[in-house]
Amino acid sequence: MPGTILTERTRHLAGKPSLSIRNRLIIFLLVGPGLVFAFAGLVMRDYVRTRLQTIFDKTIVERAEQFFTLTRRTGRGVVLEFADEYTPEFTSPNGPEYFELWRPDGMLVERSRSMGTETMGLPEGIDAVPELDNRLVRGRACRVLTVAFVPQWVDAAPDPLGAQKETAVDPRTHVSAAVILVLARDRMVLEELLDGTESTIVVGGLIFLVVLVHIGLVALAACMAPIERLRTRIKQLDPDQFEGGIQLKSCPEELRPILNQLNSLLWRLHDQLGRERRFISDVAHELRTPIAELKSAAEVVLTYQKGAGSASFFEDVRQIADEMELMVGNMLTLSRLETEAPHIHYQAAAPAAVVARLIARAAPKAEARAVTFATDIDPSAQMVTDTLMFEQIVQNLINNAVTYAPHGSSVTLTWAAPGVLHIANAAPDLEAADVEAMFQRFWRKDPARAGGGNAGLGLSLVQQLCAVLQISVGAALVDGRLTLTLTLPSEQRRQA
Amino acid sequence: MKLLLIEDSPRLCRSIQEGMMGEGFAVDVAFDGEQGLALAETYDYDVVILDLMLPRMDGLTVLKRMRDHGQTGHVLILSAKDQVEDRIRGLDVGADDYLAKPYVFQELVARVRALLRRKYGQKNPWLELGGVRLNTADQRVFRGDEPVDLSPKEYACLELLAMHRGRVLSRDKLTNHLYDGYGDVASNVIDVMVCALRKKLHQPGAEPVIKTRRHAGYYID
Numbered sequence: 126m127p128g129t130i131l132t133e134r135t136r137h138l139a140g141k142p143s144l145s146i147r148n149r150l151i152i153f154l155l156v157g158p159g160l161v162f163a164f165a166g167l168v169m170r171d172y173v174r175t176r177l178q179t180i181f182d183k184t185i186v187e188r189a190e191q192f193f194t195l196t197r198r199t200g201r202g203v204v205l206e207f208a209d210e211y212t213p214e215f216t217s218p219n220g221p222e223y224f225e226l227w228r229p230d231g232m233l234v235e236r237s238r239s240m241g242t243e244t245m246g247l248p249e250g251i252d253a254v255p256e257l258d259n260r261l262v263r264g265r266a267c268r269v270l271t272v273a274f275v276p277q278w279v280d281a282a283p284d285p286l287g288a289q290k291e292t293a294v295d296p297r298t299h300v301s302a303a304v305i306l307v308l309a310r311d312r313m314v315l316e317e318l319l320d321g322t323e324s325t326i327v328v329g330g331l332i333f334l335v336v337l338v339h340i341g342l343v344a345l346a347a348c349m350a351p352i353e354r355l356r357t358r359i360k361q362l363d364p365d366q367f368e369g370g371i372q373l374k375s376c377p378e379e380l381r382p383i384l385n386q387l388n389s390l391l392w393r394l395h396d397q398l399g400r401e402r403r404f405i406s407d408v409a410h411e412l413r414t415p416i417a418e419l420k421s422a423a424e425v426v427l428t429y430q431k432g433a434g435s436a437s438f439f440e441d442v443r444q445i446a447d448e449m450e451l452m453v454g455n456m457l458t459l460s461r462l463e464t465e466a467p468h469i470h471y472q473a474a475a476p477a478a479v480v481a482r483l484i485a486r487a488a489p490k491a492e493a494r495a496v497t498f499a500t501d502i503d504p505s506a507q508m509v510t511d512t513l514m515f516e517q518i519v520q521n522l523i524n525n526a527v528t529y530a531p532h533g534s535s536v537t538l539t540w541a542a543p544g545v546l547h548i549a550n551a552a553p554d555l556e557a558a559d560v561e562a563m564f565q566r567f568w569r570k571d572p573a574r575a576g577g578g579n580a581g582l583g584l585s586l587v588q589q590l591c592a593v594l595q596i597s598v599g600a601a602l603v604d605g606r607l608t609l610t611l612t613l614p615s616e617q618r619r620q621a
Numbered sequence: 622m623k624l625l626l627i628e629d630s631p632r633l634c635r636s637i638q639e640g641m642m643g644e645g646f647a648v649d650v651a652f653d654g655e656q657g658l659a660l661a662e663t664y665d666y667d668v669v670i671l672d673l674m675l676p677r678m679d680g681l682t683v684l685k686r687m688r689d690h691g692q693t694g695h696v697l698i699l700s701a702k703d704q705v706e707d708r709i710r711g712l713d714v715g716a717d718d719y720l721a722k723p724y725v726f727q728e729l730v731a732r733v734r735a736l737l738r739r740k741y742g743q744k745n746p747w748l749e750l751g752g753v754r755l756n757t758a759d760q761r762v763f764r765g766d767e768p769v770d771l772s773p774k775e776y777a778c779l780e781l782l783a784m785h786r787g788r789v790l791s792r793d794k795l796t797n798h799l800y801d802g803y804g805d806v807a808s809n810v811i812d813v814m815v816c817a818l819r820k821k822l823h824q825p826g827a828e829p830v831i832k833t834r835r836h837a838g839y840y841i842d
Contacts, residue, residue, distance in 0.1 A: 406704075410674075413701035414630060417722035421636040424726035429643035441632045 147349055155341040159334050166330045173322045181315045182257050185270045188222070189255060189308050196226065196276040196304060198284075203228070203276055203304055205235040215239050221311035223262050229273075229300050245269070245307050251296050259312065266316070267309040275302045351377050355384065367395035400565075407567035407581075411452060415445045455582040459566070462589040469511045469593065473619070476546060477502040479512065480538050483520045487527050495533040496526075502540040507619035511594055518590045518598075519546070521583040522609050526550040529570070544618030545610065552607035560600045560607075564588045622737055622777060623647045623798045625666040627657030627683065628699070629675050637670070637729070638801075644730050645760065645773035645780075647801045654678025661687055666694055667798065668736050670729075673700040673711070681714050688715040695736040699729070734758060741784040748783045750841055752824045755779060762822075769821050774799060778814050779822075782831060782841045791838040815839055 144152075197204045205226055207215075214222040215237035226234040227247050236244070243263055248271045255272040262269065275294035278284035286299055296303030351373065358371050370388035373380075419442060426438045461467070477500070484491075484498050491498065508515075526536040530550035539547040554570055562568050567581040591598040597612045624646050628634050631652070638648045649666070651657035654675040661669055661683070669687075673680035684696055695718075698711045703721035711719050717739070718732050734757055738744065746758040753769075755762045760776050762769040771779065777799050782790060792811045799811075815831055822830045831839055 409703075410701045413703075413722050414633075417701065417724065418630060418632045418636070420723045421633055421640070421726055425636045425640035425643070428726065429640060437635070441635070445632065 146352070147345060150345050150348070151341070154345070155338055158337060162330055162333060162337075166326050170323055170326050173326075174319050177315060177318055177322070181268060181310070181312075182270075185257070185268060185308060185310050186255055188310075189270050189272055189306055192224065192226070192306050192308065193274055193276075196274075196306075197279040198276040198302060199278070199280045200282055203234050207235065218263065219265070219311075221314070223267065223309040225307045227305040227307065229303055229305060234304060239263075245309065248305050248307055251300060251303055251305065253293075253296050260309075262309045266312045268312050268315070270308045271305065272308075273297075273303050273305045275299050276304060351375070351380055355380065359387075362391075364394075364398060367391045367398065404566055408456070411567065411581075412449070415449050419445050452582065455586050459582065459586055459589055462586075462593060467514075467593055469514070471509050471617070472512055473507055473509050474512045474515070475504065476506050476508055476540050477504045479516060480519065480546075483516060483523050484538075486520065487523045490524070491527045491536075494527065494530075496530050497535045499535050499537040500539070502538065502546075506540050506543070508544060508613055508617055509619060510596075510613060510617050514590050514594055515596075518587050518594075518596070518611065519548070521587045522548045522611075525583055526609075529554075541610075544613035544615070547608050547610050549606055549608040551605060552602065553605045555602055555605075555607055557602060560602050563600060564598075622667040622781060623649070623665075623801070624733065625649050625651065625657065625660055625664075625669045627651045627654065627661075627669065627675065627680070628672040629653060630672075637726075640726055641730070641733075642801075643773060645777035646733070647777075647799050649801050652676075654680065654683045658683045658686055661692060661694070662690060664797065667740060668733050669694055669696045670733070671696055671698050671716070673698060673702055673707075681711065684711075684714050684716060695740055697729075697732055697736060699724070731758070737784070743784065748780075748786075750783055750786075750830050752827055753822050753830050755783060764822055764824060771818070771821060775814060775818050775821070778811070779818055779831075782839060786841050789834045789838045789840040795839070811839075 192205070195206045197206065203226070212222075215224060217239055218241055219239075223237050223239050223245070225236040225240065225245050228234055229251055231247050233244065241263070245260075245262055251273040252271070253273055255270050257268060257270050260267060260269050273296040275286070275296050278286070286294060286302055294302070354373055355371070358373065362371065370391050371384060373384065376384055422438045422441050426435055480500060480502055484500070523536065523538075526548055529552060530536055531553060534551045536548065536550045539549075541547050559570060563570075564584045564587075566585045568584075569581040588598060590596075591611065594617075595614045596617075599610045599612075601608050601610070622645075624641055626634060626637055626641075626648055628637070628650070629652050634650045634652070638650060641648045649660060649664070651660050655677040657669075657671070657675070658678060660666075671680045671684060675683070680698065680700070684698075687694070687696070696716045697718040697720060698716045699720050699722065700707065700711070701722045708719045708721075717736055720729060720732060734746075738746065738757060743757065746756050748755050748757065753762065753764055755776075757780060760773075760780075762771055762776065762779065778795065781795065781798055795811045799814075815833075819829050819831055828842075831841055833839055
């Protein structure tokens with residue numbers, strides 16, 4: 126089936142399969158933003174988590190700083206001025222806060238009521254920089270701060286360390302006076318907050334993605350719709366519908382140039398198909414008529430055995446054979462010129478001599494119609510061309526002129542300028558529109574197609590041969606006189 | 622019977638004319654549409670054989686004008702255009718038959734004869750004329766069971782009179798229908814032909830098949 130063959134060919138012409146436009150759009154408009162959003166969600170989640178963690182840690186550090194101010198050093202030792210009633214967070218076994226105050230030698234100075242009888246243990250090392258870590262305290266996940274410091278001397282007696290009031294003392298260098306605070310806060314609230322935030326981000330993101338996908342698919346369908354319409358319309362196209370082209374009710378700006386080019390191509394195809402059909406019909410017609418003449422003549426002679434008629438029958442057969450040979454020869458020449466690169470052999474020649482030779486060949490026919498020739502060609506003029514093809518061209522033009530010039534008129538041949546040959550004859554029956562059409566195959570002014578040695582291929586052949594030799598051929602009708610002009614390209618001209 | 626052949630190919634005209642004359646027809650020829658229309662409207666032809674691709678006026682225009690002017694004569698289109706739409710168009714414009722080129726000549730003859738039978742309302746190719754029978758398809762004539770040898774013109778004359786059975790045909794009408802052209806034939810040629818026919822068809826004791834109406838013409842009863 127022709128449609129199948131066409132699909133195979135276009136598949137071959139389309140090259141390797143690539144991603145469809147729809148899939149590209151899905152990737153760029155849906156998958157891309159989806160990935161970006163997912164990445165952004167992860168970044169936001171990490172940021173929120175880190176931020177909340179930082180705030181949480183900050184509050185623990187601030188709480189620890191409170192202990193710095195509440196812990197005093199006196200001559201009797203370290204005192205923590207801590208009142209449970211003002212810090213209920215440290216009272217319940219469930220926290221949420223716990224503390225222990227240690228001396229570096231392992232003595233527990235103070236601990237919160239929320240610790241009960243359990244202990245978090247003496248931390249290792251003494252560090253004035255607060256250290257934060259996560260661990261279980263009383264079976265609860267807590268954030269634990271460990272920091273060493275030297276409490277303020279609040280006694281009236283001078284500080285044995287000799288430190289100035291309000292001045293921080295490095296606990297690493299004054300271990301005997303240092304204390305280590307271990308402060309813990311239940312992470313449950315933080316974890317709940319983090320989980321809630323994550324859930325919100327994830328759910329929100331999923332909802333966003335679903336909405337994005339839906340909107341994206343709708344947008345995709347809307348954007349692809351014109352292409353789909355075009356595709357459907359092209360698929361439904363029949364060769365008989367080429368003339369109407371492809372029409373879309375609405376066409377986006379981006380597709381308009383493609384549509385215009387497509388329609389332009391379809392119209393050219395339609396014209397070409399029309400020419401082909403006409404050509405085939407014309408060829409069939411041109412061949413049928415001489416065949417009918419042959420058959421009819423043969424059957425009449427055979428049936429009625431007209432002895433006297435046989436001579437004219439064989440003469441008719443010979444003429445018909447000559448005409449068919451000429452027509453088939455012209456058609457083959459035309460076909461070869463179109464499909465093969467002909468071999469061109471350039472040689473110098475004198476147009477006067479060439480024209481004289483061709484006129485001599487056309488003389489019998491010209492005499493029969495009392496058509497005369499007038500030439501104005503400088504005998505010394507020269508040209509360089511493929512003389513065989515050039516003679517075919519000019520012979521066709523001369524034959525045409527002799528055939529169609531009125532009885533008793535004259536055909537003039539003029540070498541107007543180097544490389545320019547005019548062939549003119551009276552053509553009272555021609556109209557302006559004929560000048561364009563006369564180079565079409567099988568065109569004849571006279572619509573009757575009754576053989577007679579002229580199948581209407583002569584000027585088509587002239588046009589093709591001129592194209593091969595790069596000679597321009599033109600026709601002009603002025604005041605009932607037709608002039609055909611051959612103009613050789615500059616490289617084929619020679620000054621006289 | 623007289624045919625008008627409108628065809629611009631001289632060679633084809635020659636062979637068809639010779640062949641049809643061999644079949645006993647008289648054939649007038651026109652080489653272009655205008656000439657053909659003028660002849661068709663002026664003279665009475667039994668069948669017009671019409672080509673379509675004609676100079677001056679194409680065949681379909683000729684046919685259309687014939688019909689528009691009330692010409693009811695049978696027309697057979699003979700054309701190289703063989704597509705269905707061409708045949709339909711030709712028949713719709715008013716042709717009675719359509720034969721595409723190239724064709725078998727005997728088929729052309731058979732179709733012309735069929736149109737003639739249609740013209741004279743004769744479905745059966747056999748015509749009974751008392752003791753004489755003739756077959757319009759193969760142009761055989763029998764006197765009783767005995768075949769009778771007639772020349773093409775004699776057969777044509779007998780067939781013409783048989784088709785117009787009961788009607789008197791004048792010498793002029795017989796001349797016009799049996800010979801091509803008009804008015805170029807010797808005035809007694811019909812009398813000579815009828816005389817020859819009577820001799821060949823004569824049956825002892827029987828009335829002559831072809832009868833004479835004085836000052837009018839000839840007829841078959």
